[in-house]
Amino acid sequence: MKKNKKKKPDFSKPKPEKKDELEIRQIEEKKDEENSSVKKEIESRRKERSQKFFPDRIYNNLPLIVIAGRPNVGKSTLFNALTHTKRAITDPTPGVTRDPVEGTCFLSGLPVHLMDTGGYKLTRNLKSRESEMDDLVVEKTVSMFQKADKILLLLDATEINSEDEELIHLLRSYSDKLIVAVNKTEGGKNEHLAYNYMKYGFKDISLISAFHGDGLNVLQEKMIEGLDFSKVTEGSEEERPIRIAILGKPNVGKSTLSNALTHTESSIVSDYAGTTRDVVEGSFRYNGHDIQILDTAGIRRKSKVKENVEYYSVNRAIKTLDECDIAFIMIDAVEGLAEQDKKITGLAFERGRGVVFILNKWDLLEDQGNKTVKKTKEWIQTMFGQMNWAPIIPLSAKNHDGIKNLMDTALEIYSQLTRKVDTASLNTALKDWLFKYPPPATRSIHFKIRYMTQTSINPVNFLIFATRPDNVPLSYVTYLKNRIREDLGFDHIPVQIEMKASRQKWKDRTEKNEKEL
Numbered sequence: 001m002k003k004n005k006k007k008k009p010d011f012s013k014p015k016p017e018k019k020d021e022l023e024i025r026q027i028e029e030k031k032d033e034e035n036s037s038v039k040k041e042i043e044s045r046r047k048e049r050s051q052k053f054f055p056d057r058i059y060n061n062l063p064l065i066v067i068a069g070r071p072n073v074g075k076s077t078l079f080n081a082l083t084h085t086k087r088a089i090t091d092p093t094p095g096v097t098r099d100p101v102e103g104t105c106f107l108s109g110l111p112v113h114l115m116d117t118g119g120y121k122l123t124r125n126l127k128s129r130e131s132e133m134d135d136l137v138v139e140k141t142v143s144m145f146q147k148a149d150k151i152l153l154l155l156d157a158t159e160i161n162s163e164d165e166e167l168i169h170l171l172r173s174y175s176d177k178l179i180v181a182v183n184k185t186e187g188g189k190n191e192h193l194a195y196n197y198m199k200y201g202f203k204d205i206s207l208i209s210a211f212h213g214d215g216l217n218v219l220q221e222k223m224i225e226g227l228d229f230s231k232v233t234e235g236s237e238e239e240r241p242i243r244i245a246i247l248g249k250p251n252v253g254k255s256t257l258s259n260a261l262t263h264t265e266s267s268i269v270s271d272y273a274g275t276t277r278d279v280v281e282g283s284f285r286y287n288g289h290d291i292q293i294l295d296t297a298g299i300r301r302k303s304k305v306k307e308n309v310e311y312y313s314v315n316r317a318i319k320t321l322d323e324c325d326i327a328f329i330m331i332d333a334v335e336g337l338a339e340q341d342k343k344i345t346g347l348a349f350e351r352g353r354g355v356v357f358i359l360n361k362w363d364l365l366e367d368q369g370n371k372t373v374k375k376t377k378e379w380i381q382t383m384f385g386q387m388n389w390a391p392i393i394p395l396s397a398k399n400h401d402g403i404k405n406l407m408d409t410a411l412e413i414y415s416q417l418t419r420k421v422d423t424a425s426l427n428t429a430l431k432d433w434l435f436k437y438p439p440p441a442t443r444s445i446h447f448k449i450r451y452m453t454q455t456s457i458n459p460v461n462f463l464i465f466a467t468r469p470d471n472v473p474l475s476y477v478t479y480l481k482n483r484i485r486e487d488l489g490f491d492h493i494p495v496q497i498e499m500k501a502s503r504q505k506w507k508d509r510t511e512k513n514e515k516e517l
Contacts, residue, residue: 055106058235062104062113063227066144068171069154070163071119074183078154078210079116082107082220102281107220110229115148117141120167145174149227155182155197157190157207168200179222180205186212241283241290242414245320247348248330249338253360257330257397258282258295261407286407289414294320321347325458326354326413328406333359333376333394337383345384352459354413354493355390358406363396389485389492409492416493417458426452426462426488433483439476447471450502460495465502472499 053059067075080086083105101116118141145151151174155164171178180202182194186209194207206222208215246254262282280295321327327348331341348355357380362368377392384390391409395402430452439449447468455461462484466472477497485491 053106053109053111053232055111058240059104059111060233060235061231062111063149063224063229063232064113064115064147065107065150065152065223066115066117066148067152067154068117068141068145068167069119070156070161070167073119073154073156074210075116075119075154076101078152078181078183078208079103079114081210081213081216082114107224108217110224110227111232112224112227115144117144120163120170142170145171148174148177150177150179150223152179152181152223154210155180155194155205157182157184157194159193160196165200179219181208181215181219182206183208183210185209186214241292242326242410243292243294243324244326244328244410245294245296245324246328246330247296247320247344249332249340252330252332253397254330255280255295257328257358257360258293260397260400260403261291261293287411289411291407291410294324296320318344318347321351321353324353325417326356326410328356328358328410330358330360331380333362334364337380342383345387349387349494352461352494352496354410354417355387356406356409356413357390357392359392359394360397362394363399363401368394387494389494391492413492416490417460419460419489420457421454421488423451423453426454429483429487430464433480433487437479440473445471445473455498460490460493462495462497463500464497465500467501469499469501 067079069075079101083103085103103114104111105114106112118138120138120141151171153167153171180197182197182205185191185194185207191207194205197205204222206215206219208219210216246258248254258280259282262284264282282293282295284291284293327344329341329345329348331337345355345357359376365372373394376394380392381388391413393402393406393409395406397403430449434449439447447466449472450465450467452462452464455463464480477499481495481497484495484497485493
């Protein structure tokens with residue numbers, strides 16, 4: 001009798017699934033189909049909305065959404081993810097964000113004004129200065145809830161603590177505009193812990209990962225649901241606000257000045273050095289102009305910066321020089337000029353920004369007479385030899401003294417930064433300057449200046465064409481800069497001149513172009 005041969009397994013065929021595995025796979029496929037349909041619906045809505053709003057335009061009267069939560073739950077990470085910026089400082093240290101950080105962003109194709117607030121912190125050392133700061137941060141955060149059109153409560157999936165419970169209790173009175181999201185659930189991690197928050201009576205929670213981007217599409221839909229966009233108006237590029245950055249060393253009065261200008265308490269003011277960490281933005285209107293103030297962190301020498309948070313704060317402060325039109329350099333009138341003031345001013349000058357030196361705390365000086373003002377201005381001008389054009393204004397931010405003079409000066413500087421001189425007028429003036437003070441001519445130094453044109457505004461740059469540009473002495477370039485400032489109305493701003501080779505006169509060039517046309 002023959003034995004039945006054992007069949008060899010056929011590895012070319014898929015392994016049969018067990019009943020449990022099959023059910024799991026079917027559930028996952030159904031879930032993927034649902035997610036796919038949600039994504040398609042979201043994309044469809046975005047397409048419809050994008051016909052009305054465009055990311056490259058300016059909008060006014062936007063709905064305000066405030067992100068709230070205890071420290072270190074990922075509010076700043078979420079803010080940066082939604083605004084596609086790195087405006088808010090992110091660091092593992094709890095309580096990094098103090099002042100509200102704001103920005104315009106598009107959520108599912110609709111523009112909103114988003115605000116990242118300081119952490120709602122209860123646990124603290126009551127005898128420390130840090131405790132006083134925490135009180136101010138909490139007070140500032142709570143004050144924003146009333147102004148918000150929607151509040152996004154961000155929670156941490158890994159744990160629930162007393163600060164969460166206290167904040168949840170506080171926000172019950174704002175339940176009609178509350179959205180709840182639980183962070184740090186990337187790839188389904190910690191989902192079972194996240195649902196523990198349902199015991200607090202929330203009808204719905206969104207599971208997200210601010211760092212990895214999980215669930216943000218669905219969250220954005222919930223954030224804009226029910227918001228009123230009927231009052232949103234589109235602004236023109238001409239309506240772009242004048243951006244002014246306030247810079248200086250810690251505790252010189254930057255936040256006090258920012259609040260005085262905006263007539264708000266947007267920036268937390270304290271004699272605790274290093275209060276401001278993020279760049280705090282504020283807006284106001286002055287003499288028909290929209291002004292945006294950028295209150296920055298105090299800048300100290302690198303050797304004194306030991307914490308990562310302060311390092312990032314200083315970098316953000318310096319970066320505002322790339323974004324602003326005018327830099328207010330605040331100097332303590334009592335303590336005098338610091339080494340960092342010189343470096344900040346140098347960076348502003350390199351970028352072609354308008355600069356105003358502010359001598360704050362002038363009210364604390366014993367002698368406040370005209371002689372003291374004159375002597376102090378001469379001292380600063382000596383320290384900044386090549387910046388005699390920069391205005392110097394004594395004031396008291398605390399008492400609001402000197403603010404009108406400061407803002408009138410800022411508007412004059414901005415008008416100069418945005419002034420454009422036509423080429424014909426420029427070359428008429430150039431001809432006169434060359435006649436009054438002819439270029440030096442020796443065997444070793446010989447050149448002819450042909451013509452000049454203005455290449456840009458804000459910063460203001462000019463291009464001069466000469467036969468041998470390398471032979472033009474620096475002293476003669478300085479002479480031309482001074483003439484441009486004094487004769488053409490650029491006396492309070494930096495002016496840059498670039499030399500370029502050309503053998504053709506401006507008049508000949510113009511006639512040639514006219515013939516070609």
